[in-house]
Amino acid sequence: MAIRAVTLADLAREAGTSRSTASRALNGRGYVSAPARARLLAAADRLGYVPNASARTLKQQTSRVVGVVVTDLGNEFYARLASGIEQILRDADYQMVLVADNSDSEQELRGIRTFLAMRAAGVILTPANHAPSSLLARHGVWTVEVDRRLATVPCDAVVVDNEGGARTATAHLLELGHRRIGLLAADTDWTTDAGRVAGYRMAHADSGVPVDERLIVRIAFHAPDTAEKIDALLDNGVPTAIFAANNSLAEAAWNAIRRRELVLPRDMSLVGFDDVPWMTMVDPGITAIAQPTVEMGRRAAALLVRRVDDPERDPRVELLDPELVVRGSSGPPAPRVA
Amino acid sequence: MAIRAVTLADLAREAGTSRSTASRALNGRGYVSAPARARLLAAADRLGYVPNASARTLKQQTSRVVGVVVTDLGNEFYARLASGIEQILRDADYQMVLVADNSDSEQELRGIRTFLAMRAAGVILTPANHAPSSLLARHGVWTVEVDRRLATVPCDAVVVDNEGGARTATAHLLELGHRRIGLLAADTDWTTDAGRVAGYRMAHADSGVPVDERLIVRIAFHAPDTAEKIDALLDNGVPTAIFAANNSLAEAAWNAIRRRELVLPRDMSLVGFDDVPWMTMVDPGITAIAQPTVEMGRRAAALLVRRVDDPERDPRVELLDPELVVRGSSGPPAPRVA
DNA sequence: CTGTTAGCGCTTTCAG
DNA sequence: CTGAAAGCGCTAACAG
Numbered sequence: 010m011a012i013r014a015v016t017l018a019d020l021a022r023e024a025g026t027s028r029s030t031a032s033r034a035l036n037g038r039g040y041v042s043a044p045a046r047a048r049l050l051a052a053a054d055r056l057g058y059v060p061n062a063s064a065r066t067l068k069q070q071t072s073r074v075v076g077v078v079v080t081d082l083g084n085e086f087y088a089r090l091a092s093g094i095e096q097i098l099r100d101a102d103y104q105m106v107l108v109a110d111n112s113d114s115e116q117e118l119r120g121i122r123t124f125l126a127m128r129a130a131g132v133i134l135t136p137a138n139h140a141p142s143s144l145l146a147r148h149g150v151w152t153v154e155v156d157r158r159l160a161t162v163p164c165d166a167v168v169v170d171n172e173g174g175a176r177t178a179t180a181h182l183l184e185l186g187h188r189r190i191g192l193l194a195a196d197t198d199w200t201t202d203a204g205r206v207a208g209y210r211m212a213h214a215d216s217g218v219p220v221d222e223r224l225i226v227r228i229a230f231h232a233p234d235t236a237e238k239i240d241a242l243l244d245n246g247v248p249t250a251i252f253a254a255n256n257s258l259a260e261a262a263w264n265a266i267r268r269r270e271l272v273l274p275r276d277m278s279l280v281g282f283d284d285v286p287w288m289t290m291v292d293p294g295i296t297a298i299a300q301p302t303v304e305m306g307r308r309a310a311a312l313l314v315r316r317v318d319d320p321e322r323d324p325r326v327e328l329l330d331p332e333l334v335v336r337g338s339s340g341p342p343a344p345r346v347a
Numbered sequence: 348m349a350i351r352a353v354t355l356a357d358l359a360r361e362a363g364t365s366r367s368t369a370s371r372a373l374n375g376r377g378y379v380s381a382p383a384r385a386r387l388l389a390a391a392d393r394l395g396y397v398p399n400a401s402a403r404t405l406k407q408q409t410s411r412v413v414g415v416v417v418t419d420l421g422n423e424f425y426a427r428l429a430s431g432i433e434q435i436l437r438d439a440d441y442q443m444v445l446v447a448d449n450s451d452s453e454q455e456l457r458g459i460r461t462f463l464a465m466r467a468a469g470v471i472l473t474p475a476n477h478a479p480s481s482l483l484a485r486h487g488v489w490t491v492e493v494d495r496r497l498a499t500v501p502c503d504a505v506v507v508d509n510e511g512g513a514r515t516a517t518a519h520l521l522e523l524g525h526r527r528i529g530l531l532a533a534d535t536d537w538t539t540d541a542g543r544v545a546g547y548r549m550a551h552a553d554s555g556v557p558v559d560e561r562l563i564v565r566i567a568f569h570a571p572d573t574a575e576k577i578d579a580l581l582d583n584g585v586p587t588a589i590f591a592a593n594n595s596l597a598e599a600a601w602n603a604i605r606r607r608e609l610v611l612p613r614d615m616s617l618v619g620f621d622d623v624p625w626m627t628m629v630d631p632g633i634t635a636i637a638q639p640t641v642e643m644g645r646r647a648a649a650l651l652v653r654r655v656d657d658p659e660r661d662p663r664v665e666l667l668d669p670e671l672v673v674r675g676s677s678g679p680p681a682p683r684v685a
Numbered sequence: 686c687t688g689t690t691a692g693c694g695c696t697t698t699c700a701g
Numbered sequence: 702c703t704g705a706a707a708g709c710g711c712t713a714a715c716a717g
Contacts, residue, residue, distance in 0.1 A: 014408075014466075014486065016710055027688045032712060039713090040686045057485065062464035063404040064710035067693050070352075072401070082426050082433075092420050095447065099454075104461050107445040109433065116437075123442050126400035128352075147395065148352065263628070287625040290601070354694055365704045370696060377697090378702045402694035405709050688717080694709105701703085 015056045023056065024048035035060070066128050075103045075313060076124030076132040078117055078141075081230075082109045085285045086256055086302055087135065090155065093306020094133055101314045103130065112197075112230050114138040121145060131313045136160065151316050155309040157199045158326070165312040167305050167327040171201050171282075174298040174331035175208025175254070176215070178280045181296070181333060182250045183216050186341045187278060189224060191248035193239065193258040196227040205254040205282055224248055228258060239265040249342035250278035256285045259295060274340030284334055293337025300331045353394045361394065362386035373398070404466050413441045413651060414462030414470040416455055416479075419568075420447045423623045424594055424640055425473065428493065431644020432471055439652045441468065450535075450568050452476040459483060469651045474498065489654050493647040495537045496664070503650040505643050505665040509539050509620075512636040512669035513546025513592070514553070516618045519634070519671060520588045521554045524679045525616060527562060529586035531577065531596040534565040543592040543620055562586055566596060577603040587680035588616035594623045597633060612678030622672055631675025638669045 021031040026045055033039040034049040035058075041049075052058070066072040075098055079087040087109075095105045106129070108120035117137045121144060124132050131151040134141060142152045142160035153165040160166075182190050192209050194202045206225065213220045224246045228238050239262055242248065251266075253259035259281030271277045273293050281288065284299035308327050316322065359369040364383055371377040372387040373396075379387075390396070404410040413436055417425040425447075433443045444467070446458035455475045459482060462470050469489040472479060480490045480498035491503040498504075520528050530547050532540045544563065551558045562584045566576050577600055580586065589604075591597035597619030609615045611631050619626065622637035646665050654660065 014710090017712095018710080028710085029689080029712075030687060033687090036712095042686060045687085059460060059463045059486065061405070061466065061710050062461075063401040063410070063466060064693090065712075066401040067399070067405055067695090068710080068712050070693070082420075082430050083423070085421070085423075088420050088426050092447065095420075105446070108443070109430065122397060123400075125397040128399065128401060148397065260624075260628075286598075287628050290598075290625050290629050292630060352694090355696095356694080366694085367696075367705080368703060371703090374696090380702060383703085399694050402709090403696075405693090405711090406695050406697085408709070686717105689715085691712100691714095693711090696709095697707090698705105700705085 014061065015058045016061070017058075019056060020049055020052045020058055023052040070128065071130055072128050073103050074106050074124075074127055074129045075310075076106050076108070076120065076127070076129040076134075078108045078110055078120045078132070078134040080110060080112050080135050080137065082107075084257060086283055086300075089302040090135070090306040090309075093303035094155075094310045095306075096303075097307045097310035097314065101310075103314070110137055112137050114140070117141060118144075125150065130317055133309050133313055151313060151320075153309050153313045153316070155305055157201045159199065163324040165309075165316055165325050167308045167312060167329065168200070169300050169305065169329045169331045171204025171331075172208040172211065174282060174300075174333075175205040175252070176212045177208075177331075177333045178252055178282065178296075178298050179209045179212035180215065181335070182252065182278060182280060182339060183212060183218060185250075185278065185339060187248075187250040188218055188342075189221065189246065189248045189250075191242045191246055191251040192225045192254065193242070193251060193262055194225070194227050194254040195258065196229040196232075202227075202254060209252060221246070228261075230257070235261050236265060243269070248277075250280070250339070253279065253281045256281060256283040259283070259297070260287070263291065263295065273338045275343060278339040278342070280339050282331075288336070296336045296339040297334050298331045299334050301329050305329060352399065353396045354399070355396075357394060358387055358390045358396055361390040408466065409468055410466050411441050412444050412462075412465055412467045413648075414444050414446070414458065414465070414467040414472075416446045416448055416458045416470070416472040418448060418450050418473050418475065420445075422595060424621055424638075427640040428473070428644040428647075431641035432493075432648045433644075434641075435645045435648035435652065439648075441652070448475055450475050452478070455479060456482075463488065468655055471647050471651055489651060489658075491647050491651045491654070493643055495539045497537065501662040503647075503654055503663050505646045505650060505667065506538065507638050507643065507667045507669045509542025509669075510546040510549065512620060512638075512671075513543040513590070514550045515546075515669075515671050516590055516620065516634075516636050517547045517550035518553065519673070520590065520616060520618060520677060521550055521556060523588075523616065523677060525586075525588040526556055526680075527559065527584065527586045527588070529580045529584055529589040530563045530592065531580070531589060531600055532563070532565050532592040533596065534567040534570075540565075540592060547590060559584070566599075568595070573599050574603060581607065586615075588618070588677070591617065591619045594619060594621040597621070597635070598625070601629065601633065611676045613681060616677040616680070618677050620669075626674070634674045634677040635672050636669045637672050639667050643667060 017031045021028045034041045034046040098105045110117035121141045135156045136159040139159040145152045146162045253262045281297040284297040288295035355369045359366045372379045372384040436443045448455035459479045473494045474497040477497040483490045484500045591600045619635040622635040626633035
């Protein structure tokens with residue numbers, strides 16, 4: 010299996026031209042006579058020529074690769090983000106290289122180093138740490154952050170209005186009459202969670218309802234004690250509604266509610282941030298703040314492409330609006346029985 | 348943003364050695380005196396040296412990249428497959444480059460060409476076409492097929508026993524007393540669907556129940572008329588049960604059943620091939636043939652790593668066993684009323 | 686329109 | 702143990 014690859018030199022020899030002419034013919038830059046081009050193209054076809062990306066990258070000092078690092082491929086949110094990114098990148102003739110970091114800064118850094126080594130044209134990431142964008146900037150690689158912002162250097166970003174979304178969700182529950190709303194948020198220092206917690210507080214302030222801090226529970230990703238923490242909230246906080254700040258916490262909350270045989274929305278209301286397919290399949294459907302996830306990916310990729318074309322433009326942060334989708338899981342609290 | 352990258356030559360100059368010595372020090376091959384190594388490593392650290400992967404690949408004629416192409420990132424099955432692959436690749440110090448082809452041979456080929464251009468050490472794919480593995484083999488790149496086999500050249504593969512799984516699922520429904528079982532399969536020429544259809548027939552043969560061909564419906568991926576076709580099956584085929592040969596058809600069938608306000612399993616039984624999270628969230632849960640999806644990914648990656656290490660070993664096909672998980676969606680058919 | 690030339694950054698003999 | 706030298710495949714001036 011030690012097959013020597015076909016090179017430009019082979020094509021040149023075959024077509025009786027020089028390597029430069031072959032190069033020009035194959036990537037359509039510069040002048041090449043029609044017959045020469047035809048012979049070269051035919052040779053390429055016949056011999057099965059595949060350009061050597063390494064040689065080209067080495068020479069040009071940049072590649073057509075865009076690195077993408079997301080938190081968790083198993084989560085629909087990130088999968089959809091990635092697919093939005095890929096759509097745009099493909100159209101712009103970039104190749105997406107996808108890596109998941111499982112919210113581990115170590116893994117994230119590993120991915121970034123790979124992208125640096127590949128001389129990626131740019132990187133799009135849902136950051137786990139503020140270090141990567143600095144590192145990338147230091148090496149002259151353009152970065153765009155998506156979903157959350159952690160960078161300490163100026164860079165393009167596209168995020169949703171987390172505060173607004175959470176405020177709307179919480180206000181929805183408040184309006185229904187809930188006064189004890191449990192908040193489940195990821196235990197991170199991400200802008201997403203900070204914004205969602207802030208929105209929750211803001212809605213309370215708006216309607217003059219004090220926030221009981223015991224109702225705010227922070228849970229790490231895939232934490233083994235997720236269920237216990239939710240149970241504790243249910244037992245000790247005595248909420249009449251739960252607002253889950255991401256889709257996996259919504260799932261965990263939903264499971265806890267089912268385990269206790271509580272009936273939605275009679276015994277408990279549930280609202281999630283991020284709308285995913287299972288939310289319309291369960292009965293009742295889950296009220297959720299829907300994010301334009303695929304669109305976020307597309308915008309991020311578009312931002313990167315534009316930035317590479319025009320390095321001078323000011324860094325831009327796009328803020329997209331999420332939207333409340335009311336389904337059956339939210340309703341008025343049960344009347345207080347003595 | 349035109350920052351010249353730090354090269355080995357910079358480190359060498361900084362540490363007062365030659366480039367060769369710097370190379371040896373940084374990747375631990377060959378002899379380097381302790382002090383020289385220390386100076387070089389310190390310089391690398393101080394200057395923020397990142398090896399240029401292109402230069403290395405160009406020189407070594409192979410890279411530490413493994414290309415992976417899956418059908419659809421948005422489908423949990425493929426997402427989990429990819430995550431299994433990544434786990435093993437990471438441990439073996441390969442970098443996964445992930446591409447989705449949306450079951451379009453054109454896109455698949457594009458991805459393959461990129462991997463060829465990158466001089467990937469190997470490729471793992473859920474093939475959409477038989478051409479890629481031939482092309483890859485012709486260029487001396489190792490391939491492993493996962494989930495399905497389409498290659499016309501010998502190559503490693505890991506698949507589940509589709510026939511056995513489908514036979515078990517169908518037998519389960521037959522044993523419950525169903526005699527008209529609708530089969531929803533993807534409209535492909537893949538071994539997965541062929542195997543699942545064969546298993547369906549086999550179970551019928553086993554129990555002497557004739558197969559009504561009108562009960563077998565083939566539906567293309569994301570076909571806009573998916574719902575119509577399922578409705579037609581329900582109307583014209585009058586099945587008492589449905590066996591959906593993949594998770595997205597199971598979802599479509601479930602939606603059709605719900606739209607008609609049929610009650611599972613009283614009015615209709617449903618069994619799916621491939622167990623995904625929503626199947627335990629809906630009520631009743633969906634009976635399914637569970638595949639060891641993540642494990643399949645791991646095995647595929649392990650096979651590739653072994654193959655690269657030892658090109659001489661015989662191509663190997665690993666066959667994993669799927670497993671029937673009985674939940675509430677399958678039960679005896681309603682007694683025939685006059 | 687075409688060929689010559691040089692060099693991208695790295696690894697690898699091969700002499701010392 | 703170390704350095705000199707060559708070359709991986711490609712592109713981009715530049716001179717014809």
